Amino acid sequence: MTTRFPPACQLPPQHLHTCQLNHRLLLLPRALVPPGSRRLTFTLAATARGIETEEKKDGGLKKGIAEFYDESSGIWEDIWGDHMHHGFYDPGSTVSVSDHRAAQIRMIDEALRFAGLSEDPTGRPKSVVDVGCGIGGSSRYLARKFGSKCLGITLSPVQAQRANALAAAQGLADRVSFQVADALQQPFPDGQFDLVWSMESGEHMPDKAKFVNELARVAAPGGTIIIVTWCHRDLAPSEESLEPWEKELLDKICDSYYLPAWCSTADYVNLLQSLSLEDIKVADWSQYVAPFWPAVIRSALTWKGLTSLLRSGLKTIKGALAMPLMIEGFKKDLIKFAIITCRKPE
Numbered sequence: 001m002t003t004r005f006p007p008a009c010q011l012p013p014q015h016l017h018t019c020q021l022n023h024r025l026l027l028l029p030r031a032l033v034p035p036g037s038r039r040l041t042f043t044l045a046a047t048a049r050g051i052e053t054e055e056k057k058d059g060g061l062k063k064g065i066a067e068f069y070d071e072s073s074g075i076w077e078d079i080w081g082d083h084m085h086h087g088f089y090d091p092g093s094t095v096s097v098s099d100h101r102a103a104q105i106r107m108i109d110e111a112l113r114f115a116g117l118s119e120d121p122t123g124r125p126k127s128v129v130d131v132g133c134g135i136g137g138s139s140r141y142l143a144r145k146f147g148s149k150c151l152g153i154t155l156s157p158v159q160a161q162r163a164n165a166l167a168a169a170q171g172l173a174d175r176v177s178f179q180v181a182d183a184l185q186q187p188f189p190d191g192q193f194d195l196v197w198s199m200e201s202g203e204h205m206p207d208k209a210k211f212v213n214e215l216a217r218v219a220a221p222g223g224t225i226i227i228v229t230w231c232h233r234d235l236a237p238s239e240e241s242l243e244p245w246e247k248e249l250l251d252k253i254c255d256s257y258y259l260p261a262w263c264s265t266a267d268y269v270n271l272l273q274s275l276s277l278e279d280i281k282v283a284d285w286s287q288y289v290a291p292f293w294p295a296v297i298r299s300a301l302t303w304k305g306l307t308s309l310l311r312s313g314l315k316t317i318k319g320a321l322a323m324p325l326m327i328e329g330f331k332k333d334l335i336k337f338a339i340i341t342c343r344k345p346e
Contacts (some may be wrong), residue, residue, distance in 0.1 A: 005232070005283040015024070027076045050326040060197030062182065064153055065204055065260040068315045069156035073135055082166070083108075084135030085200045086337060087291040093291060100295050107228070107289075108141055109205070114283065115226050115341040125194035129218055132201020136176065142197065143175045151188070153181035155297050184210045191220045191339040202229035202268075205291070206260035225277070228339040232262040233333060249325060256322035265338040286330060286337045293327045 001299050042317060073084070087103025088110045124146040130139040133152025136159075151242040153158050183198075184207060196219045205211035215225050232242060232250060242250070250262050265282050271279050311324045330334035 002078070008059055015158040022271035036145050037279045054344060061206055061260060063202075064315070066155040066157070068319065069134075069154070069157040071315050073156065073159050082135060082140070084137065086292045088288050089291050091287045091290070100292070103292075104137075105141065108138060108312050110285075110288075110341055111199070111228055111341075112145075113340055114281065115224050117224060123290040124148070125224070127193045127220070128197055129186070129188065130206065131157070131186070131196065131215065132315045133178055133229070136166055137157050138197060138199050139163070139176050139178070140167060140170060140172055141173055142195070148175070148195070150176045150192075153186065154178065155182065157181065159287065166169060167274050184214060186214050186218055188218045190217050191223075194220050194223045196223060196225045197230070198225075198227045200228055200230070202227055203257075203259050203262070208263050208267065208269055209344055212268070213275065216272075216277060216344060217277045218279060221344055222346045223344045225272075226342065227268065227338075229268075229338055229340070230262070231265045231336045231338045233336055234264045234266045242334075249329055249332075249334060251326050253322055253329065256318050256325075265336060265340065268338070272342050274342070275277075276345065278345055280340070280342040282291050282338060282340045284336050285339055286335070288334075289337045290330065294329070295324055296300070297323050297327075 052182075081101050081104070083101070083104035085104060086107060087100050087108040089103050093099075117125065124147050126141075126146075128142050128148045128150040129148055130136070130138065130142075130152035133139055133154050136152050139150040139152045141147055152163060154163070159178050160178045160180050164173070167173050167176040167178070179187075183201060183205060198213045198215065202208070202211060210257075212227075215227070219225055232246070237242070241247075253259065254262070264282070269280060269282060326335065330337075
């Protein structure tokens with residue numbers, strides 16, 4: 001009898017590792033099976049077998065997102081630190097774990113520079129909202145850099161609690177705070193923030209139009225909006241949709257990371273234009289984040305990474321098994337790492 005579980009079972013046979021446990025054959029992505037870790041791999045596979053069944057019992061995307069980050073945030077912080085997003089690298093660079101943490105800070109600085117916020121002291125934002133704040137790494141960094149007041153929102157109670165604890169421990173509780181809230185229904189009045197910051201949260205939004213509308217609503221007149229997110233490639237003028245294999249690959253990733261349907265960078269631009277936002281700028285930074293997912297896989301293959309996965313829960317394991325699919329999407333130019341910035345009219 002062969003037990004298969006997504007998304008490993010969707011990979012080509014040469015990329016699969018077969019384990020036997022309790023008379024069942026279990027399939028894992030080879031990229032997640034380091035030499036010398038077979039016993040631990042068997043346990044990981046046994047835990048992951050029931051993932052698909054468990055997920056069908058859960059109701060709602062928001063619940064799934066919250067529980068995914070409730071489970072996984074502690075592991076991420078332990079291995080990677082405060083910043084739960086890609087790093088920005090020189091193309092083709094070979095980097096160590098310490099370099100990755102520096103690259104995550106560089107990602108923030110490069111995004112600010114792209115939006116025109118890093119060089120002008122007179123234009124420093126006084127108030128910032130961090131939409132999809134994780135454990136608050138961006139908020140704390142922006143508060144220190146600009147002296148700003150920062151409010152962060154997340155669907156995960158675990159993340160909000162940890163982010164507030166870190167702010168207090170770092171002496172920032174008077175300038176930075178975090179709460180559980182929905183990015184599509186932000187608990188803030190119109191025009192409150194000089195900087196609206198969304199670092200890799202847009203991909204979780206089921207209604208991109210409502211998401212962008214909320215970002216624009218809470219931005220102050222003249223305020224800057226920065227969206228850094230995963231997108232699928234822009235369609236050619238002759239195309240009405242992605243190719244079937246592309247949709248299939250993205251569907252597998254969505255299933256593992258609690259993502260709704262993907263959109264393109266061009267879709268975001270159209271939404272921003274429909275709201276009469278100004279100075280819209282976009283760039284594809286895929287080449288600058290290329291070392292990220294291979295590095296995450298390498299960190300998962302360490303003893304610390306594997307044992308942490310086993311303690312985490314089904315959702316985190318399922319996300320780990322999908323990491324090779326992200327690499328495949330980037331390599332095939334299907335997934336794009338996009339930055340989109342704009343300004344709300346005065």
